[in-house]
Amino acid sequence: MKECPYGEKCYRKNPIHFGEFSHAHLDxxxxxxxGSGDYEIPAKYSSEMIHTQLKLLEKLFPKAAAKKEEEAHSSSSKPPVTAPIASGSSSSGSLDTKPSGSSSSRPAASQDTSNLAKKQKLNAKNIKDYIPVVIEKGGMAKKLERAAPYNMFLTAITDSKPTHxxxxxxxxxxILDESLGEIESTVQINFMVDIGWxxxxxxFAGILDKPLLVLYGDESPELLSIGKFKPQVTAIRVRMPTPFATSHTKMMFLGYTDGSMRVVISTANLYEDDWHNRTQGLWISPKLPALPEDADTGAGESLTGFKQDLMLYLVEYKISQLQPWIARIRKSxxxxxxxxFLGSVPGGHRESSVRGHPWGHARLGSLLSKHATPIDDRIPVICQSSSIGSLGANVQAxxxxxxxxxxxKDSTPVGKLRQMPPFKMIYPSFGNVSGSHDGMLGGGCLPYxxxxxxxxxxxxxxxxxxxSSDRYRSRAMPHIKSYTRLNLEDQSVYWFVLTSANLSKAAWGCFNKNSNIQPCLRIANYEVGVLFLPRFVTGEDTFPLGNNRDGVPAFPLPYDVPLTPYAPDDKPFLMDYLQGLY
Structure with a gap:
C-alpha cells in the first residue's frame, strides 16, 4: 500500500483515503x-486529529476482527468471512482505486488486500458513515425555489443540529441532487481539492462515471495521477505568474442531460473539514437552459451582464479544456x-471605455457607482473574511x-463632497476560536x-x-468571505458581496499610483464572487434586514447585527497559536 504523500501532516478524515494510503506515524x-481508543499520542501531534484518524483505522482494520478471522481460518477449511464495516453489500460500483503493494507497518488485518477492498466497498455503501449530515434526496429543487430571490445558502454544520x-x-x-437535473458532466474550480472525498x-450522487474537469490551485500529489485510476477525471493545476499568487476561486459548473447548466459560486474548498464545522457561503444559479440553435450571439444575457463577465474570466485561464464550457455558456x-459576476485575475489592469474597471475592488466600485442607491457617508463598510493580508502601516495606506x-461608491452625482465611511472588520477572536465546535482546531481555516x-x-x-447566533453558527468558525453596507436604523442592506476573496491586496488589487500614467490595478490571485444589488434582485433600492418588507424576504445575512467590537483584552486569532497542536 502506498504511503500518504502528506505524511505526518495528513489532515484527511475520510475512510477511502485511509484504505488507499498507509501512514507510518499512525500505524x-x-x-x-x-484497539479500543486507549493510545499514547506524542505531544507534537494534535491529539484530537490523531484520535479521529485512529478511530478510522479501528473501523477499517479492527484488531479483534483480525484475530477472529485468523482463528476461523485455522479451525476450518472454509474461507474467512469479512466482518462488514457498515451495512450494505459489495458492488462493482465502488469508487475506490485499487491498493497496490502492502506495508509492513500496517496492522495485520490490512495485509489481505482483497479483504480490504471488500471492506472499502461495504463502507462506501453507507452514506451516513461517509457524510455526517445527510438530507433526504429529491428535495433540493424545492429548497432552491424557496430561497429566491437571493439563492444564497450557508453550509450545514455537523455539530449544530438546528442548521441541518x-x-x-x-x-x-x-448541490448534486437529481431534483436539480440529471447531471452529465461537471467542472470544479477550487484551491484545495481532496479528490477521494x-x-x-x-x-453517492450516482455520477461517479460522469466527466469531471478539475482546476485546482494547491499542490496535490493525488490529483497528478488521478487520470490513471479515474479516466473520467481531468485534473489541471492552475499555474500562477508569481510565486505568492493563489488560484483561490471556488466555483462549479453542472451540466445536465437536457442541455441546461447551472453555476455555483462558493467559499468552501473541496475537502471534508471545510464542509464540517465551518461557516461557508454559496450562491446557486437558476437552471440555465440551452438557447435555440439559431439564437443571436448576444441572446441569453442577464441584465447584470453575468454571462459575458463569466466568459471573459474563464478566458483568462488560457486552458484549452475550458473551451467547450465557454462555448456551452455562450449557448445558454x-x-x-x-x-x-465579480472576479479577480492576475496581472495589471486599467480602466477601459467599454467595461470600466474589469476586475477586483475597482470593478466593484464601478458597479456601485452605476447602480447602488445613494448611501449616507456615516454608513460603515463592513468586511468579513477568513484571512487578512498585509494592509500597510495605517488604515489610510x-x-x-x-x-x-x-x-x-454609489450613484450620487459626481461633484458632491463626500466623506470616508467607517471601516469595520469581522474576524474571529482567540475567544471565538477556543469556544468553537472544534476547539482550537477550529482556527485551522484562519491563516492569519x-x-x-x-x-x-x-x-x-x-x-x-x-x-452568528441567529443562524446557529457562532461556534462554527467562518471561512466565508463577505462585504456589505447596511443601516441598522432603517433595517436596510444597500448591497452585499459573497466571494472567495479575503481582505488582501493579492485578492482585490492595489493601485499603482504613478502620476505619469493611468492608474493600474495590480492583482495576484484568481478570485470569484457575486454582487447582490437590490435594483436587480428585488426591484427596490435596498434589501430588508431582519424581517420581510412588503412581501420581500429579508436578506440572509450570515452573522448577527449589531456587530460586537473586540473588548480591550480580546485579540485576533493567529495561526501561530496552533503550532503546539499540530
Missing part, C-alpha cells in the same frame, strides 16, 4: 494501542440571473485609499499570522467578533 501509535433543518442550509450532496460525493440562457474608496499582525497593530481598533 506506530495504532500498533501500541489496544434550516431552510437556507445546504450540503454538497444536495469529492469522488465519494459523486459516487443566463437571463434569469439577478446578480453581478490601502484600506481607505484603495479598498474603501471603491466600496464607498503573527508576523503580519505585528506590523498592523492599528487593525485591532476596527475588529469585530464573529457572532
Amino acid at each position: 506506530a501509535i495504532y500498533e501500541k494501542g489496544n 433543518a434550516e431552510p437556507l442550509s445546504i450540503t454538497l450532496q444536495e 469529492l469522488l465519494g460525493h459523486y459516487y 440562457d443566463f437571463s434569469a440571473i439577478n446578480v453581478f 490601502w484600506i481607505q485609499q484603495d479598498f474603501v474608496n471603491s466600496l464607498k 499570522g503573527k508576523n503580519t499582525n505585528d506590523k498592523q497593530p492599528w487593525l485591532k481598533d476596527y475588529l469585530q467578533q464573529w457572532k
